[in-house]
Amino acid sequence: MVVHSGLNPEKWFGSTQPPIFQTASHRFLTAEQLSDVFIGKEKGYIYQRLRNPTTEALESRVAELEGGVGAVATSSGMAAVHNSIAAIVQSGDEIVSGNSLFMSTYLLLSNMMGKFGVKVKFVESTVLEEYEKAITSRTKVIFIESIGNPKM
Incomplete structure (x- = not known):
């Protein structure tokens, strides 16, 4: 379960395990798209400390291991x-x-x-x-x- 839960190879460019996304911010095609993601109208990533694919994979796996509906990973x-x-x-x-x-x-x-x-x-x-x-x-x-x- 730990190895295979939360897999999303489409989002990870075909990788079988989540890559470590080492970026502080994410790019948007338009200001409108940025605005939509920022207000939650559209799903996406704005700033690494707020939400990122690597942390989401960890949270998904912890939630599944614990039988929960979600998890939150913190830095300390x-x-x-x-x-x-x-x-x-x-x-x-x-x-x-x-x-x-x-x-x-x-x-x-x-x-x-x-x-x-x-x-x-x-x-x-x-x-x-x-x-x-x-x-x-x-x-x-x-x-x-x-x-x-x-x-x-």
Whole structure:
């Protein structure tokens, strides 16, 4: 499944595996075509960091392996953590998090979430009752790192 899922040799100039597209931007035949792709009216690639064929092949394979409908590849674990949380919470919501965290995760939750109106409550990571006490009707995320600092 890993080798054969997400194959698109027509898009890859006949290659049996996705090539690595090493380009920052993509060309359009007309300004109208660029506009249509940019607003989502037409499918295409604008800028490598937004979407590209290599990343799409990876996402397709991960989704198929996991039995999902889609996947999102990010450039780092922190990008994945931030994107996941940002997709769920909004101003006025709460997060309950264990206190044993990777430092960057801790800084994201303790320093950044408040700027967006999201309250974060830290509890002792290994005490289930503390999570139960901290959860309210506004809690949208319970965040746990199974092996966080300093226990790594």
